[in-house]
Amino acid sequence: MAAPPDDDVLWARGLHYSYDGSPALQGITLGVRPEEIVSVSGPRGSGKSTLLGCLSGRLVPTEGEVWFDGVPLHSLGRASRERLRRDRFGWIGSAPELVPELTAWENAALPLLLTGARQRTARAAAYEWLDRLDIGDCARRRPADLLQSQRQRVAIARALAPGPTVLFADEPTAPLHQLDRMQALRTLTSAARSHGITVVLTSPEPAPAETDDSTGTSLVDRCVPLVDGRRTPTAPRPVTEAEGSAACSLSA
Amino acid sequence: MLALRLVRGARPWTLLRRLSVACAIAVAGFLLLSALGYGLAHPRDSGDASVRLLWCLVPLAAAAQFAAAVARTETPPRQPSALDTAGVGAARLPLLAAGSTAVTGAFGSALALLVFLQLRGGSGRLPFDGAAADVLGGDRPLPAAAVLTLLCLTPAVAAGASALAVRSRARTGSRTTEAARAAAMSGLPWGAALTATGITVVALARRSAPVKGGDAALLPLPGTVDGSPPAVLGGWLLAAVGLVLAGPGLAHLCGRLISLGRPGALRLLSGRVLQQEAVRVGRPLGVLCAVASGALAAAELYGTAPDGGARAFGPLTALGAALVVCCATASALTAATACRAERAPVTATLLRLGAPRGLLRGAAALRGAVLLAVLAPVTWGVGVLAALPLHQAVG
Structure with a gap:
């Protein structure tokens, strides 16, 4: 078993995964450096979500290795994997997936409460993030009374409040309109940069969602195109030269 | 088809x-x-x-x-x-x-x-x-x-x-949380009033009816319609309907009780879920309580009566009573299972967040324990109160 490179916080080699025999990942190798924001892109069914699941320890690859900070995720037991996920990882899904019975702040504070934090601490952290995401005034409302864009922000606050080392976002802007999409993605990436959080996100298409139109710079550091469960390093993209390089440029 | x-x-x-x-x-x-x-x-x-x-x-x-x-x-x-x-x-x-x-x-x-x-x-x-x-x-x-x-x-x-x-x-x-709360709590005052009325009707019917010796004091099951039984039965029916109506409200109150104060993850999840599902779980639980208190009243009445048990409980009566008890229990269990199945996506989300399975099981156990602790005394109280006037008449 080869040791992972020292400078990668998350490292995967030769990942294979199949759902009841249907192959989803077919040998993916990927390294993510600390505080890097990586976007995994590809069409529906290309294995993005499965890759994220394997990297975050939600799925166990049928073949291959996943290392996080020197810990082999692929060989951990279920309980320790759950604990690691709870303590070090954050997750944002393509749907908000909030607990309908809890208010917005309770939802945002839930991961902290689950780790055994005191109610006061969890509440303060939840309120802080809700305020930062401009939904502080919705804190006492339930998910059913919120707009979809507000719900997704609550989900983002929930993922960021415990201060994770790595944040996984599976098409975090899928349920939003174009304007909200841009804003949510910008909030997410700027929060991650200011707090030194590593982010692995997925998006259906590489260019439009990740380029900050106002500044022309890219929100993400690196693009990993995926097709049919394989990495395509030289993926042909139907975008212009300038847009393509902007989307995937290694801007610091 | x-x-x-x-x-x-x-x-x-x-x-x-x-x-x-x-x-x-x-x-x-x-x-x-x-x-x-x-x-x-x-x-x-x-x-x-x-x-x-x-x-x-x-x-x-x-x-x-x-x-x-x-x-x-x-x-x-x-x-x-x-x-x-x-x-x-x-x-x-x-x-x-x-x-x-x-x-x-x-x-x-x-x-x-x-x-x-x-x-x-x-x-x-x-x-x-x-x-x-x-x-x-x-x-x-x-x-x-x-x-x-x-x-x-x-x-x-x-x-x-x-x-x-x-x-x-x-x-x-x-439905939204407010609607769930309103739906659950609206039945509680009606339920309490009906149960109280039912018990009172039983007591009054017993007092006004002439006691014709030990045998007639017993409710014939199934028996003649003369004397007090219709009024007593009506009172029992009212009390039972009251319990069924009060079930959701009681379940909602239990949920509130669990998540009182500054709850941690366990009490928060346990209590809020019960509040939200109060109507669906509370109704069959109310039926179960009504059946249990009816059984309790019947047991109080016929169990202590001399020679009464053998007369009242024929094989068909026993079959009917067993069916009612089984159906009420099975309905409550079915409702609980249905709730669980419907909450499967939320449970999956919680597990994805890293909630330990033990915590979720603990939340369910806490719900069950609090419901039992609240509903059992209510059931017992209604059953004993409904049987009390008749009991005294027999004695």
């Missing part, structure tokens, strides 16, 4: 549920047929036979309620199912539910008829042939129309109850 095909291709667990509904309907049908048999055997005693037939309404209602609870579990309201995509939407779903309950009920009724005919005698060398011929009027010809009507009654009522349950479910769909 779609309902038949769905039953044929169902999974074992679903089939088992359907089978238990069929059994419940079979027992209810058998009790109805037994009342008919009693009527045939005692043509002079038509009043007594009618009272027996009326008593059959209780197991009938219990079987229908169970059928409705099962039908509710088989139609997922929130996510569009494969049936919805195929064209069986919210409008046709009640019809489908009624159809599949009717199919199950027809099976149950056929079973009841077979057992009835067997016990009545005349089928040959099978075991228990004619074992109860004298009670069931074995020597007289069976009126086919009456048998058919009675056998169709239970499946028809059960099918109607299923359709109504599924329809009201499709309408409510996902």
Whole structure:
């Protein structure tokens, strides 16, 4: 078993995964450096979500290795994997997936409460993030009374409040309109940069969602195109030269 | 027929549920047929036979309620199912539910008829042939129309109850927290008032009615209609309805009690879920409480009476009582299972967040414990209070 490179916080080699025999990942190798924001892109069914699941320890690859900070995720037991996920990882899904019975702040504070934090601490952290995401005034409302864009922000606050080392976002802007999409993605990436959080996100298409139109710079550091469960390093993209390089440029 | 095909291709667990509904309907049908048999055997005693037939309404209602609870579990309201995509939407779903309950009920009724005919005698060398011929009027010809009507009654009522349950479910769909709270709490004052009225009616009926010795003081089960029984029965019925109405409110209060103050993850998840699901879990729990308090009152009354127990509890009464208790318990369990199945996505989300399974189990256990701690004393209190006036009269 080869040791992972020292400078990668998350490292995967030769990942294979199949759902009841249907192959989803077919040998993916990927390294993510600390505080890097990586976007995994590809069409529906290309294995993005499965890759994220394997990297975050939600799925166990049928073949291959996943290392996080020197810990082999692929060989951990279920309980320790759950604990690691709870303590070090954050997750944002393509749907908000909030607990309908809890208010917005309770939802945002839930991961902290689950780790055994005191109610006061969890509440303060939840309120802080809700305020930062401009939904502080919705804190006492339930998910059913919120707009979809507000719900997704609550989900983002929930993922960021415990201060994770790595944040996984599976098409975090899928349920939003174009304007909200841009804003949510910008909030997410700027929060991650200011707090030194590593982010692995997925998006259906590489260019439009990740380029900050106002500044022309890219929100993400690196693009990993995926097709049919394989990495395509030289993926042909139907975008212009300038847009393509902007989307995937290694801007610091 | 779609309902038949769905039953044929169902999974074992679903089939088992359907089978238990069929059994419940079979027992209810058998009790109805037994009342008919009693009527045939005692043509002079038509009043007594009618009272027996009326008593059959209780197991009938219990079987229908169970059928409705099962039908509710088989139609997922929130996510569009494969049936919805195929064209069986919210409008046709009640019809489908009624159809599949009717199919199950027809099976149950056929079973009841077979057992009835067997016990009545005349089928040959099978075991228990004619074992109860004298009670069931074995020597007289069976009126086919009456048998058919009675056998169709239970499946028809059960099918109607299923359709109504599924329809009201499709309408409510996902409701907000405020609506859930309002729906749960609105029944509580009515329930409390009705229960109190019922107990008072029992007490007053007992006081005003003349006590004709030890025997008459006992409620005949099923017995004559003279004297106090109608008023006492009415009082018990009121108290039972009150408990059913108060069930959701009590469950909601339990949820609030759990998440009181500054709850951690365990109490928060446990309490809020109970508050949200108060109506769906509370109604069958209320029925269960009503049945339990009724059983308690009956036990208080007949258990202590000299020679009363043997007289009051014949095999048919015992069968009916067992059916009612089983149906109430099964309905409550079915509702709890349905809630769990419907909350599966939320549970998956919680697990994804890293919630330990032990915590979720702990939350469910806490809910159960608090519900038991609140509902058991209420049930006991109502049961004892309902039996108290009668008890004193006997003593």
